[in-house]
Amino acid sequence: MKTLILISHPKLADSATQEFLKTAGKSQTNVAFEYIDDLYKGTKIDIVQEQQRLIKYNRMVFQFPLYWYSSPASLKQYMDDVFTRKFVVANHLLRNKELGIVVTLGDAEAEFQAGGSEHFTISELLRPFEAFANKAGMTYLKPFVVSQFGYLEEEQKELLLVDYLQYVSAQMPLSLDNREKWLVDQLTHMKQEKSEDDQQKLDLIIGSIEARQDQLDDLKTNVKMIRDQEE
Amino acid sequence: MKTLILISHPKLADSATQEFLKTAGKSQTNVAFEYIDDLYKGTKIDIVQEQQRLIKYNRMVFQFPLYWYSSPASLKQYMDDVFTRKFVVANHLLRNKELGIVVTLGDAEAEFQAGGSEHFTISELLRPFEAFANKAGMTYLKPFVVSQFGYLEEEQKELLLVDYLQYVSAQMPLSLDNREKWLVDQLTHMKQEKSEDDQQKLDLIIGSIEARQDQLDDLKTNVKMIRDQEE
Numbered sequence: 246m247k248t249l250i251l252i253s254h255p256k257l258a259d260s261a262t263q264e265f266l267k268t269a270g271k272s273q274t275n276v277a278f279e280y281i282d283d284l285y286k287g288t289k290i291d292i293v294q295e296q297q298r299l300i301k302y303n304r305m306v307f308q309f310p311l312y313w314y315s316s317p318a319s320l321k322q323y324m325d326d327v328f329t330r331k332f333v334v335a336n337h338l339l340r341n342k343e344l345g346i347v348v349t350l351g352d353a354e355a356e357f358q359a360g361g362s363e364h365f366t367i368s369e370l371l372r373p374f375e376a377f378a379n380k381a382g383m384t385y386l387k388p389f390v391v392s393q394f395g396y397l398e399e400e401q402k403e404l405l406l407v408d409y410l411q412y413v414s415a416q417m418p419l420s421l422d423n424r425e426k427w428l429v430d431q432l433t434h435m436k437q438e439k440s441e442d443d444q445q446k447l448d449l450i451i452g453s454i455e456a457r458q459d460q461l462d463d464l465k466t467n468v469k470m471i472r473d474q475e476e
Numbered sequence: 477m478k479t480l481i482l483i484s485h486p487k488l489a490d491s492a493t494q495e496f497l498k499t500a501g502k503s504q505t506n507v508a509f510e511y512i513d514d515l516y517k518g519t520k521i522d523i524v525q526e527q528q529r530l531i532k533y534n535r536m537v538f539q540f541p542l543y544w545y546s547s548p549a550s551l552k553q554y555m556d557d558v559f560t561r562k563f564v565v566a567n568h569l570l571r572n573k574e575l576g577i578v579v580t581l582g583d584a585e586a587e588f589q590a591g592g593s594e595h596f597t598i599s600e601l602l603r604p605f606e607a608f609a610n611k612a613g614m615t616y617l618k619p620f621v622v623s624q625f626g627y628l629e630e631e632q633k634e635l636l637l638v639d640y641l642q643y644v645s646a647q648m649p650l651s652l653d654n655r656e657k658w659l660v661d662q663l664t665h666m667k668q669e670k671s672e673d674d675q676q677k678l679d680l681i682i683g684s685i686e687a688r689q690d691q692l693d694d695l696k697t698n699v700k701m702i703r704d705q706e707e
Binding site (some may be wrong): 310316319366369374376 | 486501547552553600606608609611
């Protein structure tokens, strides 16, 4: 599973949220980042090169702050330029890939609903991206919303970090099973750089997670049997 | 009533639809056009100048072809640049103005619904613009949709032309009353450049429209009285 995160942010250097997510994301070997605004700073964008890069990934994630209820213009420019009709519709070159969206909000997420100051839900506002995924034959993932990052406590940021890393690199859907598999992968990967002593400790942790998973599977089977008998 | 039409179209010269709408729109003295893509071709956009221009108009119309279920990037760039938080939210400088959208589609409008190939309605896809109007305190007008212009018959194009001119320059909502007032205004304006003979003919036409309007008003009053008695 390889993921490409396409970041659209005109003031990237000033964004504590993007800095935080970038630092987190760099720990993942199967995750690459691309900065769309940088692409448009120099010479003309190389559309063929972009298209050839995109097809190497299974998951594409658009990451941006919500600007006037959509992405900043740079992501739209990238879509208008790179997602040609031939590439997306005629040749189906994005088909069966996943499209994720990481959107950061300056307002509280609770305002994004009927009766709130922003009136519409994030789901509604992101419809154009969902419609794109539909046209491209991609699987549209539940958007990952980061709301008012600056107000988060340290502990909340740590939880956000794990959720974000799973969003960009774990198997979807983000069920308990897939989250645990992801965790075991992370620990297994971490082992490589550790001392023998630490490796043994990590093995114990991995073993205990896997054992818990087995117990969970047994429980699920039992619950299913009871339900089946009831019907 | 003054209207500014902001056109976003990266290939304006190739578009028969835009050429048609532009020619039509030029007949209206209270309607001005601005080509966003041209604004971004030369030197840096003058944000203050744009803001000062916008506040002179009562109606602002975004006119564009639907590109990946939204406007082309140039309109978004304009929004990101010109609609600063200070201009729109703190100083409320667009408040009580109207926001119209003229959107042209390459696909049949009927595909834009649940079960259609495009899945979502135009209303849903344009939510970000509606949310913007809401935040700016503007009145959001029903979008004006032009679908598959190339396939229209000559007569359909003529009807489209009148509907478009009313959308950009008539009093809203586009009730029968407001449409007729608009028509009388057009004819009155037309009179100025005509011979005395033609002027008399136009006066007859205007008189007959106004008489019909009086009859209609009488009828409405009668219907209302009957309804009131029924309750």
